[in-house]
Every structure is written in structure tokens, then in C-alpha cells.
Amino acid sequence: MSNPSSSSSSSPPPSSSPPEHVSKADCLFCKIRDGQIPATIVYRDERVLAFKDIGPKAPLHQLVIPLDHIETLAEAAPAHEALLGHMMLTAAQLARDAGHGDKGFRVVMNSGVGAGQTVFHLHLHILAGRSFGWPPG
Ligand code: 5GP
Ligand code: ZN
Numbered sequence: 646m647s648n649p650s651s652s653s654s655s656s657p658p659p660s661s662s663p664p665e666h667v668s669k670a671d672c673l674f675c676k677i678r679d680g681q682i683p684a685t686i687v688y689r690d691e692r693v694l695a696f697k698d699i700g701p702k703a704p705l706h707q708l709v710i711p712l713d714h715i716e717t718l719a720e721a722a723p724a725h726e727a728l729l730g731h732m733m734l735t736a737a738q739l740a741r742d743a744g745h746g747d748k749g750f751r752v753v754m755n756s757g758v759g760a761g762q763t764v765f766h767l768h769l770h771i772l773a774g775r776s777f778g779w780p781p782g
Pocket of ligand 1: 673696700761762765
């Protein structure tokens with residue numbers, strides 16, 4: 646069986662090829678994206694992935710990540726503007742889908758060690774199902 650990728654160096658990849666994403670080796674969330682580490686996936690599209698947090702801090706605790714590896718919000722670029730907006734709207738949709746649109750929910754993005762970020766693949770927390778204090782701890 647011939648290898649289509651070697652038949653012509655100028656051929657575009659077949660349309661069924663899996664999309665390639667910006668990745669970082671040994672990134673936990675890149676591995677979840679690629680199915681190398683299991684997670685309870687709640688949503689996926691061509692730009693973002695959402696899954697349940699392994700250590701929930703509220704009855705609803707989900708994470709929305711970009712498929713492309715971006716370390717922190719501090720490192721996000723103007724080119725990521727639409728992606729970041731899409732992450733927010735995805736979070737709102739997931740909160741509504743879980744019945745928290747009216748009752749209220751919180752979205753949090755920790756950027757950097759000083760803010761409590763522990764996984765350095767940018768992510769948005771969606772928290773709901775309990776009351777929240779302000780200011781956050
Ligand atoms: P951060 O502290 O970086 O803002 O949030 C990282 C989040 O990732 C934490 O809430 C933590 O519970 C979650 N987390 C860490 N490891 C895993 C994992 O292997 N699977 C899932 N689903 N969540 C994880
Ligand atoms: Zn990553």
C-alpha cells in the first residue's frame with residue numbers, strides 16, 4: 646500500500662488528517678487534549694476543549710483550555726484575542742447548559758505562580774453551585 650504522504654512532496658495533506666496543534670512536551674493539558682491522559686470531556690470544538698477539574702472546588706468545576714498550548718494569560722498575544730473571547734463564551738454556554746446561567750457562576754484564570762497557576766497551559770476555571778466570597782482568596 647502506497648504512502649500518500651510520500652507520493653508527492655507538494656501534495657496537501659488529506660482532509661481527514663488530524664489537526665496539528667501548538668504543543669509542549671510534558672504538558673499535562675496537552676496530553677489531556679491528545680487523549681494521552683484521561684479526563685471527563687464536556688465540550689470540544691476546533692479551538693477549545695473543556696473537561697471536569699480533577700479536584701473540584703465547587704459542585705460544578707470545569708476547565709476550558711485552548712487546543713494550542715499557550716502558557717499563561719500574560720504571554721497571550723493580540724492574535725489570541727478571538728480565541729480568548731471564544732473561551733469566555735464557551736464557559737458561559739457550559740454554565741448555562743449545567744443550569745447555572747441564572748443562579749450565577751464564576752470564571753477564573755490564574756496567570757503565573759503568584760496568582761496560583763499550577764498548570765502552565767492557559768485555562769479558564771468555571772465554578773458554580775455554591776456561594777462565592779469576594780475578594781477571592
Ligand atoms: P491552576 O491552579 O493552574 O489555575 O489550575 C489547575 C487546575 O487543574 C486545578 O484546579 C487542578 O485541580 C486541575 N488539574 C490538575 N491536574 C489535573 C488532571 O490531571 N486532570 C484534570 N482534569 N484536572 C487537573
Ligand atoms: Zn499544553
